[in-house]
Amino acid sequence: xxxxxPGLYFxxxxxxxxxxxxxxxxxxxxxxxxxxxxxxxxSTANASNSVSKPNLSNNSSRRIKIKAAKLLQDRELYGNxxxxxxxxxxxxxxxxxxxxSQPLVWKYNETERxxxxxxxxxxxxxxxxxxxxxxxxxxxxxxxxxxxLYEVSKVAQLFHSGIEHAPDCVWPLTSETQGFVEEPIxxxxxxxxxxxxxxxxxxxxxxxxxxxxxxxASQHVLITTLGSETSGGSVHVLNLREPIDYIxxxxxxxxxxxxxxxxxxxxxxxxxxxxxxxxxxxxNLGASLINLETGAKSWVFRCKSDAMxxxxxxxxxxxxxxxxxxxxxxxxxxxxxxxxxxxxxxISHQSHEIPxxxxxxxxxxxxxxxxxxxxxHSHIISMPSSISCLASLQMYDQxxxxxxxxxxxxLYDHRIIQRGPVQCYEGNxxxxxxxxxxVDPDERILMSGGEDCKIRLWSIKSGHxxxxxxxxxTVPSTMCRRMQPPTVARDNCRYYSYGQDLGLGCWVGSRxxxxxxxxx
Numbered sequence: 001x002x003x004x005x006p007g008l009y010f011x012x013x014x015x016x017x018x019x020x021x022x023x024x025x026x027x028x029x030x031x032x033x034x035x036x037x038x039x040x041x042x043s044t045a046n047a048s049n050s051v052s053k054p055n056l057s058n059n060s061s062r063r064i065k066i067k068a069a070k071l072l073q074d075r076e077l078y079g080n081x082x083x084x085x086x087x088x089x090x091x092x093x094x095x096x097x098x099x100x101s102q103p104l105v106w107k108y109n110e111t112e113r114x115x116x117x118x119x120x121x122x123x124x125x126x127x128x129x130x131x132x133x134x135x136x137x138x139x140x141x142x143x144x145x146x147x148x149l150y151e152v153s154k155v156a157q158l159f160h161s162g163i164e165h166a167p168d169c170v171w172p173l174t175s176e177t178q179g180f181v182e183e184p185i186x187x188x189x190x191x192x193x194x195x196x197x198x199x200x201x202x203x204x205x206x207x208x209x210x211x212x213x214x215x216x217a218s219q220h221v222l223i224t225t226l227g228s229e230t231s232g233g234s235v236h237v238l239n240l241r242e243p244i245d246y247i248x249x250x251x252x253x254x255x256x257x258x259x260x261x262x263x264x265x266x267x268x269x270x271x272x273x274x275x276x277x278x279x280x281x282x283x284n285l286g287a288s289l290i291n292l293e294t295g296a297k298s299w300v301f302r303c304k305s306d307a308m309x310x311x312x313x314x315x316x317x318x319x320x321x322x323x324x325x326x327x328x329x330x331x332x333x334x335x336x337x338x339x340x341x342x343x344x345x346x347i348s349h350q351s352h353e354i355p356x357x358x359x360x361x362x363x364x365x366x367x368x369x370x371x372x373x374x375x376x377h378s379h380i381i382s383m384p385s386s387i388s389c390l391a392s393l394q395m396y397d398q399x400x401x402x403x404x405x406x407x408x409x410x411l412y413d414h415r416i417i418q419r420g421p422v423q424c425y426e427g428n429x430x431x432x433x434x435x436x437x438x439v440d441p442d443e444r445i446l447m448s449g450g451e452d453c454k455i456r457l458w459s460i461k462s463g464h465x466x467x468x469x470x471x472x473x474t475v476p477s478t479m480c481r482r483m484q485p486p487t488v489a490r491d492n493c494r495y496y497s498y499g500q501d502l503g504l505g506c507w508v509g510s511r512x513x514x515x516x517x518x519x520x
Contacts, residue, residue, distance in 0.1 A: 012378035106167035115140035115509030117201035125243030141201025148194040162188040233267025282307035301373035320387025328379035342372035449476030478509035
């Protein structure tokens with residue numbers, strides 16, 4: 001085994017050392033001085049096999065005790081690098097964590113069983129009698145097969161005859177923020193702004209950049225259905241590239257959605273590349289690549305253990321399996337759609353039974369399973385239970401988050417994946433439910449629901465639990481980040497939405513309804 005060298009990692013496939021560069025996710029990016037004093041480098045954080053364990057012994061794991069006034073005073077005296085009982089820290093990071101530890105949550109009336117399958121938010125352009133405008137849409141998929149479209153705005157612009165789903169504040173339960181909180185955002189929907197697909201909606205994924213060089217919306221939505229006992233799952237694409245006509249707004253789904261591929265397999269999830277040319281689909285038989293223009297399909301990975309989560313990362317695909325393994329597959333091997341041409345492998349992995357009170361694996365046993373594909377053997381890792389979700393970070397593309405159905409959530413680095421996780425996030429509760437992860441647009445905060453019906457927020461960098469509360473009676477299984485308004489302004493287009501002044505946050509879906517969480 002090659003010797004570990006400080007500041008370097010060994011790539012087994014290329015048989016050479018490479019320097020480790022890049023900050024830890026969630027570190028300050030605006031102040032070089034703050035980063036040099038407070039944010040540990042990747043080499044420092046990853047050089048050790050041990051993972052820092054957050055302190056959950058007191059209330060500090062739920063609410064940051066450094067008050068805003070004290071933070072502001074310290075910043076005026078000492079600059080961005082301030083000193084507290086925790087040592088030196090960065091003002092922006094501490095202030096951001098303090099905000100996330102005190103979120104505001106609203107529940108929308110009459111949204112039951114609408115968003116328990118998948119959630120995604122999108123920006124679209126709309127032609128109206130008053131000219132071209134841009135607004136936000138929330139796409140919600142349910143386990144009964146319905147796909148619904150909501151306008152997100154303070155005042156309905158797209159659906160003038162729509163139904164308003166009024167929000168009720170469910171957290172905090174006291175009136176301590178009364179008079180300080182702005183009016184919450186609202187959801188609007190017409191009765192016919194939804195369609196029923198062939199089976200349960202299993203995934204909704206945006207792809208394509210938001211604004212092209214001409215300033216118009218340039219994105220699509222990838223939608224998959226799970227399948228049923230009589231038929232397999234399917235892959236659909238919703239076209240949001242061109243602005244829609246106001247008169248045809250209610251018929252958007254029927255006019256713009258088309259079927260790309262139909263499978264005889266169960267389709268658990270999907271992901272796509274940035275240009276929208278192809279998607280990877282996770283099924284009960286493995287993972288396949290689909291050309292989104294032609295619908296042509298080719299297998300890149302076959303296994304008897306279901307591919308419950310997938311991520312397309314450049315030329316490789318991450319596959320999270322039901323048996324707990326996370327496999328990295330090189331997509332450049334061509335199979336011409338035939339699985340019998342894939343290379344056969346026999347892989348060993350550790351099956352763990354990990355008590356909740358300990359990180360140390362107990363009763364570990366080595367198991368073997370067979371798979372086919374161009375597998376990167378040095379990048380195979382395993383988690384204690386079935387993989388629930390994989391989520392790549394965009395600002396730090398070498399990192400990805402993984403969760404398993406025993407409640408474990410971990411952060412990995414592609415470059416040194418064989419050394420284990422970079423960070424772990426304690427406290428989540430799960431036994432068998434597929435629960436989505438979400439991160440805020442700044443990629444500082446990690447969000448997840450649990451089977452105890454609680455929502456939890458962690459600092460991605462430190463792993464500290466910032467928020468843990470229950471404000472619903474069903475499992476919050478779907479989650480997506482709240483999008484930021486467009487940064488490109490246009491003279492002939494107006495933007496109607498809630499705006500940046502209402503802070504960061506996420507959308508949460510459960511059988512009980514749709515929830516909006518935000519922090520100022």
